[in-house]
Amino acid sequence: MNTAGNSPGSSALNIEDILGSKISKVSVIVMILCFCILLMDGYDYGIISNASPLIMKEWNIEAAMFGPVFSVATFGWMIGAVVFGAISDRIGRKGTLLIGAAIFTVLSLCLYFSRTLSQLVIIRLITGFGVGGAVPVAMTMTSEYAPQNSKAKFVSIMFSGFMVGSTLGSYIAAGMMPAYGWRSIFLLGFIIPIPVIVCLAIFLPESARWLSLNLNTPQRRETLIRIVKRISPDLQIDDTTQFVAIKTEKKKEKYSPKELFAGKLAWVSPMLWLYYIISSLAVFFIGNWMPQVLVLKGLTAAHASSLMGTSGLFGILGTALIGVWLxxxxxxxxxxxxxxxxxxxxxxxxxxGGILLVWMCINSFFMNGEHTSITSIVPNMYPVRIRAKGSGISNALAKIGSIIGPVIGGILISTGISMSKLFYFVSIPFIFCAVFSYVLGVQYDRHFSKLYSSGEQTPSEAPHS
Known part of the structure; x- marks a missing residue:
C-alpha cells in the first residue's frame, strides 16, 4: 500500500491502490448492480424492436417513418453522456447513475401511454438521454472498483448484461404481447426496474475516487472511510489520515490529439473508426429491424420475438467466446x-421454417462476436497513455453507424425489396469488416504488440513501412 506524508504526522492513502488490491464484496456488489443497469438498458433495446411490428400495424406507420424511433435513442444517448458527465463531477457518480436510471424507467411508462409517432420519437430521445447518463457511469464504477488484474473481466461481465436484457426482452415480449398487447412489456419495463433502483440507492457505494477528490464535508469523509474499511478492514485510519487518488504506476502526461495519428496510427486510427461505424451500421440494422422482417416473412409478432430471444442466446455465446478465440x-x-x-x-x-432459426442463431453468434471483437482490438492499437482517449473516440464515432443503420433499414424495407435482396445488401458491410479486421489484426500482431511490449509509449518512432 502506497502512503505519502502530506504534512508532519499525517499519512496519505492512495485510493487507486486500495481499490485495485483485491476482489472484495464491494467490487462484486458494484459489478452486479451495474450489470442490472445494463440489463435494463438491454431490455429497453429489445422490447422496442420486438414491439415495433405491432405498433406500426396499429398506427399504420411505414417502416421508413419508424426508423428514426430506433435511431433517436442513440442520439439521446450521446447528449446524455456529455450532460451527465458534467453533472457527475458535481453531484457524484452514484447520484448521476440513479437519475439516469430513473429517467429511462419513467419514460418506459410514458411509452405505455403514447398514442402518436411524434410522441414515440420524443419519448425515445429522452429515454436515450437517461441511458446515456446511467450506462457510462456504470462502466466507470465497475472498472474503478474492480481489482487491477481483473478489470477487463469485471467490465466484460457487467457489459454482458445488455445482451442478457435484450434476450430476456424478446422472450418476455413473446409471452406477454399475444395476451396483453404490446403496451404491457413497456409497463413491465417501468415496474421491474423500481426495486433495482431502490437496491442501487441502498447498496451501491459512491465512487471512492470521486469522494477522495471532493472531501469538502465531514459526511463525505466518513462515507469514504466506510468504503475503504469494507475493502481493507485491517487498514489503520485516524483523524490525520488523508486520501489521494493517484495512479502511481504512471506519470500523468499532457495529451495531444496528434498522438492518435502518430506513425502507423496515421492510417490505422481512421481505419479503426470506419470499421466500428460500418459494423455498428450492420448490427443495429439487423438488431432493430429483424422482428419486422420476420413478420413480413409471415410470422406473428410473438413468434418473431421468440426467435429473436433464441438467436440472442447464441449472440451472448459469441460475445463471450470471441475473446477466447482472439x-x-x-x-x-x-x-x-x-x-x-x-x-x-x-x-x-x-x-x-426451421432452417431460418438455424441461420439466425449462427449469424447472431458470429455477428455479435465480430462486433465485440472491435472493443478488444481498439484499445490494443494505442499506447497506454492515449488508450482511453483512442477507445473513447472510437466508441463515440461508432454511434454514427448506430444512428444511420436503422434509418437505412426502414427506407429499404419500405421499398418492398425482397427479403433475399435485403439481406444480401445488409451482408455487404461485413465484407468491409472482414477486410478491416484482417488488416488491423496483421498490423497488431506484426507491429503494435512488439512495439508496446518493448516499452514504447508512442508508435511515432517506429518504421512507417
Missing part, C-alpha cells in the same frame, strides 16, 4: 467471424 489465435484471425457473418446473413434472407 487470445488463442491472434487478432489477425478475427476476420473469420465477419467473414462467416457475411455468409449466414445472406442465407437468412431467403430461409423459412
Amino acid at each position: 487470445d488463442k489465435m491472434g487478432f489477425r484471425w478475427g476476420f473469420i467471424w465477419p467473414l462467416l457473418a457475411i455468409l449466414f446473413t445472406a442465407l437468412t434472407g431467403g430461409a423459412t
Whole structure:
C-alpha cells in the first residue's frame, strides 16, 4: 500500500491502490448492480424492436417513418453522456447513475401511454438521454472498483448484461404481447426496474475516487472511510489520515490529439473508426429491424420475438467466446467471424421454417462476436497513455453507424425489396469488416504488440513501412 506524508504526522492513502488490491464484496456488489443497469438498458433495446411490428400495424406507420424511433435513442444517448458527465463531477457518480436510471424507467411508462409517432420519437430521445447518463457511469464504477488484474473481466461481465436484457426482452415480449398487447412489456419495463433502483440507492457505494477528490464535508469523509474499511478492514485510519487518488504506476502526461495519428496510427486510427461505424451500421440494422422482417416473412409478432430471444442466446455465446478465440489465435484471425457473418446473413434472407432459426442463431453468434471483437482490438492499437482517449473516440464515432443503420433499414424495407435482396445488401458491410479486421489484426500482431511490449509509449518512432 502506497502512503505519502502530506504534512508532519499525517499519512496519505492512495485510493487507486486500495481499490485495485483485491476482489472484495464491494467490487462484486458494484459489478452486479451495474450489470442490472445494463440489463435494463438491454431490455429497453429489445422490447422496442420486438414491439415495433405491432405498433406500426396499429398506427399504420411505414417502416421508413419508424426508423428514426430506433435511431433517436442513440442520439439521446450521446447528449446524455456529455450532460451527465458534467453533472457527475458535481453531484457524484452514484447520484448521476440513479437519475439516469430513473429517467429511462419513467419514460418506459410514458411509452405505455403514447398514442402518436411524434410522441414515440420524443419519448425515445429522452429515454436515450437517461441511458446515456446511467450506462457510462456504470462502466466507470465497475472498472474503478474492480481489482487491477481483473478489470477487463469485471467490465466484460457487467457489459454482458445488455445482451442478457435484450434476450430476456424478446422472450418476455413473446409471452406477454399475444395476451396483453404490446403496451404491457413497456409497463413491465417501468415496474421491474423500481426495486433495482431502490437496491442501487441502498447498496451501491459512491465512487471512492470521486469522494477522495471532493472531501469538502465531514459526511463525505466518513462515507469514504466506510468504503475503504469494507475493502481493507485491517487498514489503520485516524483523524490525520488523508486520501489521494493517484495512479502511481504512471506519470500523468499532457495529451495531444496528434498522438492518435502518430506513425502507423496515421492510417490505422481512421481505419479503426470506419470499421466500428460500418459494423455498428450492420448490427443495429439487423438488431432493430429483424422482428419486422420476420413478420413480413409471415410470422406473428410473438413468434418473431421468440426467435429473436433464441438467436440472442447464441449472440451472448459469441460475445463471450470471441475473446477466447482472439487470445488463442491472434487478432489477425478475427476476420473469420465477419467473414462467416457475411455468409449466414445472406442465407437468412431467403430461409423459412426451421432452417431460418438455424441461420439466425449462427449469424447472431458470429455477428455479435465480430462486433465485440472491435472493443478488444481498439484499445490494443494505442499506447497506454492515449488508450482511453483512442477507445473513447472510437466508441463515440461508432454511434454514427448506430444512428444511420436503422434509418437505412426502414427506407429499404419500405421499398418492398425482397427479403433475399435485403439481406444480401445488409451482408455487404461485413465484407468491409472482414477486410478491416484482417488488416488491423496483421498490423497488431506484426507491429503494435512488439512495439508496446518493448516499452514504447508512442508508435511515432517506429518504421512507417
